[in-house]
Amino acid sequence: MLFQKKDKGINPKERAIWGDLMAMGMVFPLSIVLGFFIGRWLGGLLGHPTGGQWVGLVWGIATGFWELYKVTMRMNRMDDPPKDKDGHDDPGA
Numbered sequence: 001m002l003f004q005k006k007d008k009g010i011n012p013k014e015r016a017i018w019g020d021l022m023a024m025g026m027v028f029p030l031s032i033v034l035g036f037f038i039g040r041w042l043g044g045l046l047g048h049p050t051g052g053q054w055v056g057l058v059w060g061i062a063t064g065f066w067e068l069y070k071v072t073m074r075m076n077r078m079d080d081p082p083k084d085k086d087g088h089d090d091p092g093a
Contacts, residue, residue, distance in 0.1 A: 013078060017074060017078060021071060024067065024071060027064065028064040028068065029064075031067070032057065034060060035056040035058075035059045036056050036057045037056070039052040039053045039055050
């Protein structure tokens with residue numbers, strides 16, 4: 001597998017999107033868990049660990065959804081047909 005020729009027919013942007021989609025399986029839960037515990041730690045430093053954990057949890061969920069939004073926008077850009085110089089769909093592409 002290491003020394004096989006690379007398939008030239010696969011678009012590198014498509015590979016990047018697949019990598020982003022597979023990474024979402026780790027990014028989403030990891031951002032939520034880290035937000036929760038970092039919020040709890042910071043809340044403990046400020047004297048409100050319960051409030052801090054809720055703020056951190058919301059921040060982690062928002063971060064996970066932001067990453068999902070960015071991947072979705074990249075996928076949509078790949079699906080859109082190319083535009084000509086006037087901004088219209090290019091039928092020749």
